[in-house]
Amino acid sequence: MRPWPATGLLEHSPQPPHNDYWAAHAHVLLSAYLMAAAVDGSGVETILAWIAAPDDGRPLELLRTGPVPTWAQECEAILPLPAHDVNCVLFTARDALRANLQPAAGNEPG
Template sequence: MTYQTLDIAACTDLDKAREEARFLLWATKKQGAFWEETAHRLLTGYLMAAALDHRGDIATLLRWAADPDDARPLQLLRDAGAAQLARDCEQILTGTDPTRANVVTVIQKALRDATAQRDLR
């Protein structure tokens, strides 16, 4: 897989956010279908929230993943009319601690890998 430029600003579009999340999580497929799907849903929400907040950088995504209790991404989604996506993300973030921790770990790994790829270019 080759590195492509991550276009967070374009993630105000749900389909684009899903596409970018799928790309970022590509290398984590060996984690299993449940983790991949759940991480994909949450990362899609984080990408859209970052685009809506005009903070199109991986640092913001990493900060949110490091603090899953931060309500800002959910509020941004609700304010933009993406209530269903906000509910999906909230369900993941308020789920059982091991599930939430594992999903966040998958997302953090994907984001760190993307950062490392970018730094290699």
């Protein structure tokens, strides 16, 4: 089995997740959303919008027609979790993605 693409994103999160359960689900969700964005030709802003609006069915539609349709099922198992759990997953995914958008120290545009 090949690794999920979001592995490196969570490693560079501003603070390590306090709960492996949320981190594992955020990993799956981010990987799937990265794939959906690739299928759609979208960028990081679109992924952040999907994370902010978990009821948006667009990423699942894209995943179902993409190269790994089973990833839609993975998301469908995560998104209906109890509100507290899904919010923690979404916050973990969002924070990891945002942390990777920050320029490295000394590499700021100037």
